Amino acid sequence: MRNVLSPVNLLLGLILIIATIFRLYYLSSVPPLDLDEYGIYYNAFSIATQGIDEWGRHFPLFFESFGDFKLSLDIYLVAALFKIFEPSAFWLRFPSVIFSVLYIPLVFLLTTNLTGKRNWGILGAVLVSLIPYSIFYSHSIGASISASLPIFASITFFILGMKKEKRWTYVLISMLCLVVAIYAYPLAWIIAPLLILAYTYFLWKEKRIRLVMYYAFFVVAAVPILLQFFIGGSQIRLSNTSAIAYDRGPFTETQAFRQTAENDLLSNILHNKATTSGYILVNNYLKHFNISYLGFDKTEPLIQISPYPPLYLVLLPFYVFGIIILIQRRKDPRYLLLLYVLLIAPLPSAITEGAVHPKRYLASLGLESILVVLALQEFKIHKRKLVTALLAIILAVEVFIFVRFFYGEYAAKSDQLFYAKARMIEEKAKVVWPKSQLFYTTESLGEPQIYPLVGAQYSPIRYQQTRNAERRDNWVFVRSFDNLYFEDSIENLIPEMKKVMIYPSYGIFSDSELRQLESHFCFDINGSKNYLLLKKQYLEVTFKECLP
Amino acid sequence: MFTLNHPTISILELQQLPIQILQLIPAESWWILRIPQAILILLSVILLAKYFFKKNYLFAFAQLFTMPWLIINAHELNFAVSFYILGISLYLTRPNLKKWVVILFLMVSGFLIFSQFDSLLDIISSRFSLLVHSLNLTTLFMQMEPNSSYVKVPRNGYFFLIYLIPFLSIIYQEARIKANIFILYIAPLLFSVIFFFLFPSDHSIQAASGILLLMSLMVVSGTIRLIQGSRVRTSIATVLIALSSIFFFEMYLRQYPVMYAGERSEGKFLVMEYVRDTDARKYYLPADADLKYLLSILPSTFSRKNIVFISQQSEWLSLETQCRKKEVVCILDEGTIKEYPIGKDDTSITPIRLRNYLSIYYIL
Numbered sequence: 001m002r003n004v005l006s007p008v009n010l011l012l013g014l015i016l017i018i019a020t021i022f023r024l025y026y027l028s029s030v031p032p033l034d035l036d037e038y039g040i041y042y043n044a045f046s047i048a049t050q051g052i053d054e055w056g057r058h059f060p061l062f063f064e065s066f067g068d069f070k071l072s073l074d075i076y077l078v079a080a081l082f083k084i085f086e087p088s089a090f091w092l093r094f095p096s097v098i099f100s101v102l103y104i105p106l107v108f109l110l111t112t113n114l115t116g117k118r119n120w121g122i123l124g125a126v127l128v129s130l131i132p133y134s135i136f137y138s139h140s141i142g143a144s145i146s147a148s149l150p151i152f153a154s155i156t157f158f159i160l161g162m163k164k165e166k167r168w169t170y171v172l173i174s175m176l177c178l179v180v181a182i183y184a185y186p187l188a189w190i191i192a193p194l195l196i197l198a199y200t201y202f203l204w205k206e207k208r209i210r211l212v213m214y215y216a217f218f219v220v221a222a223v224p225i226l227l228q229f230f231i232g233g234s235q236i237r238l239s240n241t242s243a244i245a246y247d248r249g250p251f252t253e254t255q256a257f258r259q260t261a262e263n264d265l266l267s268n269i270l271h272n273k274a275t276t277s278g279y280i281l282v283n284n285y286l287k288h289f290n291i292s293y294l295g296f297d298k299t300e301p302l303i304q305i306s307p308y309p310p311l312y313l314v315l316l317p318f319y320v321f322g323i324i325i326l327i328q329r330r331k332d333p334r335y336l337l338l339l340y341v342l343l344i345a346p347l348p349s350a351i352t353e354g355a356v357h358p359k360r361y362l363a364s365l366g367l368e369s370i371l372v373v374l375a376l377q378e379f380k381i382h383k384r385k386l387v388t389a390l391l392a393i394i395l396a397v398e399v400f401i402f403v404r405f406f407y408g409e410y411a412a413k414s415d416q417l418f419y420a421k422a423r424m425i426e427e428k429a430k431v432v433w434p435k436s437q438l439f440y441t442t443e444s445l446g447e448p449q450i451y452p453l454v455g456a457q458y459s460p461i462r463y464q465q466t467r468n469a470e471r472r473d474n475w476v477f478v479r480s481f482d483n484l485y486f487e488d489s490i491e492n493l494i495p496e497m498k499k500v501m502i503y504p505s506y507g508i509f510s511d512s513e514l515r516q517l518e519s520h521f522c523f524d525i526n527g528s529k530n531y532l533l534l535k536k537q538y539l540e541v542t543f544k545e546c547l548p
Numbered sequence: 549m550f551t552l553n554h555p556t557i558s559i560l561e562l563q564q565l566p567i568q569i570l571q572l573i574p575a576e577s578w579w580i581l582r583i584p585q586a587i588l589i590l591l592s593v594i595l596l597a598k599y600f601f602k603k604n605y606l607f608a609f610a611q612l613f614t615m616p617w618l619i620i621n622a623h624e625l626n627f628a629v630s631f632y633i634l635g636i637s638l639y640l641t642r643p644n645l646k647k648w649v650v651i652l653f654l655m656v657s658g659f660l661i662f663s664q665f666d667s668l669l670d671i672i673s674s675r676f677s678l679l680v681h682s683l684n685l686t687t688l689f690m691q692m693e694p695n696s697s698y699v700k701v702p703r704n705g706y707f708f709l710i711y712l713i714p715f716l717s718i719i720y721q722e723a724r725i726k727a728n729i730f731i732l733y734i735a736p737l738l739f740s741v742i743f744f745f746l747f748p749s750d751h752s753i754q755a756a757s758g759i760l761l762l763m764s765l766m767v768v769s770g771t772i773r774l775i776q777g778s779r780v781r782t783s784i785a786t787v788l789i790a791l792s793s794i795f796f797f798e799m800y801l802r803q804y805p806v807m808y809a810g811e812r813s814e815g816k817f818l819v820m821e822y823v824r825d826t827d828a829r830k831y832y833l834p835a836d837a838d839l840k841y842l843l844s845i846l847p848s849t850f851s852r853k854n855i856v857f858i859s860q861q862s863e864w865l866s867l868e869t870q871c872r873k874k875e876v877v878c879i880l881d882e883g884t885i886k887e888y889p890i891g892k893d894d895t896s897i898t899p900i901r902l903r904n905y906l907s908i909y910y911i912l
Contacts, residue, residue, distance in 0.1 A: 256807075257803050260802065260803055260806045261798075261802055261803075266794075266798060270794075270795055270798055279690070283686055283691065286685040286686045286689065286712075287684075287686050290684035290686055290687075291680055291683060291684060292681050292684050293684075296677070296680050324720065327720050
């Protein structure tokens with residue numbers, strides 16, 4: 001009891017509580033829900049209420065959703081919460097908060113193990129609780145923190161068990177974590193096998209039969225993933241995001257190089273698909289170690305992408321020194337494994353278009369705090385009180401700037417940039433649909449059916465019965481259902497509206513669409529929202545009978 | 549030396565010399581102005597290779613001499629850069645000259661500070677951002693020039709990608725900082741950072757030349773340590789450097805001049821050549837400062853020819869009938885032709901085409 005209530009443990013508990021409360025602040029609205037989150041929401045709701053997904057399958061391992069076959073961990077966790085609590089955006093994102101907070105004890109354990117001092121462990125815990133990516137991705141479900149946490153847990157348990165008698169128990173836990181990860185987000189499909197290779201390297205001289213058994217366990221657990229990828233249709237995710245799709249920019253540029261050189265032998269050798277792919281992949285990979293990415297570059301708000309760099313500036317030099325320390329101590333298997341993780345972590349992001357893609361680079365989360373602590377310990381920073389105080393003050397200022405940005409500028413911008421129309425539809429559906437008709441065009445919506453489904457918490461069984469859907473290029477397009485009417489353009493929607501309109505009906509339209517509707521229908525405008533991305537204003541209207 | 553006429557000399561390069569000197573040389577031979585700079589850089593490379601890599605002098609010389617950033621700087625007339633590279637090389641290799649190099653550096657810095665900048669703080673903040681982006685791994689080894697396309701050789705960094713290995717290897721081996729190393733290397737590094745901040749250009753390859761020079765020494769040291777005592781490794785390194793050089797030269801000499809023809813104002817040189825080589829009664833040209841400058845350094849044509857520079861769109865419209873006369877040449881730019889009643893697709897209009905097939909000037 002005395003040990004449990006030691007000052008370090010109490011401090012760790014305090015960090016956990018503060019980090020949790022901090023992450024729960026504006027959880028449901030900053031940033032607004034994105035398309036994938038809406039998809040997870042409705043599938044979790046369907047599982048919690050009827051035990052089926054939105055396509056009517058009972059407790060599936062992969063959720064077809066929009067045709068992207070979402071992995072199941074997040075959805076089942078959310079479904080469990082929806083079973084206990086009233087479904088809402090808060091409970092939808094709650095698992096991500098837990099994943100983010102669980103990094104804190106894991107970093108504490110790992111840092112303590114590496115430095116030999118619990119005080120340094122506490123410092124690691126503080127840092128990981130403040131890192132921008134840790135905070136940002138706690139506010140988003142389905143954006144890979146559910147995969148990165150078990151990966152980090154796997155590494156932590158493997159290292160913790162390295163010099164222990166019950167080593168194989170730790171290895172088993174480590175393997176279990178990897179199994180969980182591969183059902184959470186596809187980044188684990190690359191990282192987990194590579195980690196298993198590393199574990200093999202470290203365990204090769206030990207009990208091989210046990211090792212083979214664990215592998216067999218992992219492989220059996222991974223079989224459904226392999227089947228799903230090669231037969232079940234999940235390849236669409238890779239083809240949609242691949243960095244080396246031959247129809248994209250760099251390959252067009254390669255063609256231009258060959259034309260300039262009139263397709264001579266040298267140009268054919270130097271400019272081809274292999275050299276271009278190699279160039280793209282190496283370039284993408286190196287971007288993850290650019291100093292501008294690590295500490296400087298801020299981006300405009302984008303969906304599921306942190307607009308803030310992964311490190312605070314004051315930590316950046318220590319991060320670099322931390323890498324040097326890993327290299328210097330590489331004869332110790334713990335450091336060698338961490339160095340290996342640092343090098344493989346960018347791979348899922350590097351093979352996708354638009355790298356660096358932070359959510360696909362999340363396997364590195366937690367490492368940065370450990371590297372910084374290693375560097376601080378090497379510099380004996382605890383003996384230099386003035387420098388420590390100065391660093392702490394700068395860090396506090398940087399954290400304050402980030403928090404102000406996240407809950408201020410980013411929150412305001414993302415509210416107007418992301419899914420403004422979608423949220424209007426969701427809100428309206430909550431009140432009037434399906435009792436009354438709801439009309440809108442699919443412009444800027446992605447998947448137009450999902451927002452009213454979530455807003456009205458529409459019965460999954462009734463959705464199966466009334467839905468009219470079609471498949472194109474492995475993707476599923478819902479055309480209409482129940483009292484919901486949408487078309488890709490206002491010109492196509494107007495004849496449909498004339499056919500089915502029963503007053504009063506409701507709609508969400510842009511200002512330009514509304515001008516076209518004026519000559520056909522009478523309506524009152526109830527409210528509006530600006531959508532910065534398309535530089536448009538969306539208006540909520542009630543259609544009524546025209547007076548003679 | 550044999551490739552100094554590539555890429556075509558730019559207005560930025562010419563503007564560093566007095567018009568009187570330029571007028572002495574025919575336009576086709578302006579590239580010879582790059583020779584002194586190339587010699588200074590060659591001299592620096594020889595000094596550095598001989599001083600630091602005595603036993604491996606030839607290998608180091610070959611490696612330094614094929615560094616993309618040095619080759620490009622040898623092909624871009626800029627006296628500040630070449631003297632700075634020579635200055636740092638002298639500082640590193642001639643201990644008795646150190647004091648004079650430092651004094652000279654301070655004098656030049658002071659001059660640059662007081663002569664170039666209106667608002668020092670604004671400049672420092674933008675230069676800092678450029679410095680950070682210039683030192684990215686991808687800028688150094690994959691794609692040079694984060695901010696400007698003026699000297700942006702496609703798919704090439706300031707160093708060959710293979711040099712990433714010796715670069716990282718030497719950082720690892722030399723992680724321990726010693727006092728004498730600090731004085732020797734950190735001081736020129738600080739100078740180089742100051743030089744970067746003071747150099748009034750967005751072309752990182754020139755502004756960062758001091759930093760890149762020190763990094764080059766690291767790369768060469770790393771390579772020599774990696775290959776030392778092994779013929780196989782030496783052969784592999786030689787083959788890789790040769791392959792990288794072939795790729796770089798293909799991109800620099802053949803692709804880059806076409807891809808970024810517009811960035812080097814090729815269109816303006818073509819207009820200048822057209823005016824020089826034709827014999828019209830009157831020329832109407834867009835009032836562009838660079839064009840005026842180029843024509844001003846062609847005394848034999850400029851003084852004799854009747855050239856009128858037009859700045860207003862309305863003036864061009866009023867000149868439509870004038871331009872249709874045979875003995876009058878009107879050359880319109882992209883912006884003007886868009887608003888012009890005839891339009892650029894008219895058969896009476898001849899576009900001046902750059903090597904990348906784009907046109908920014910049209911002859912009427």
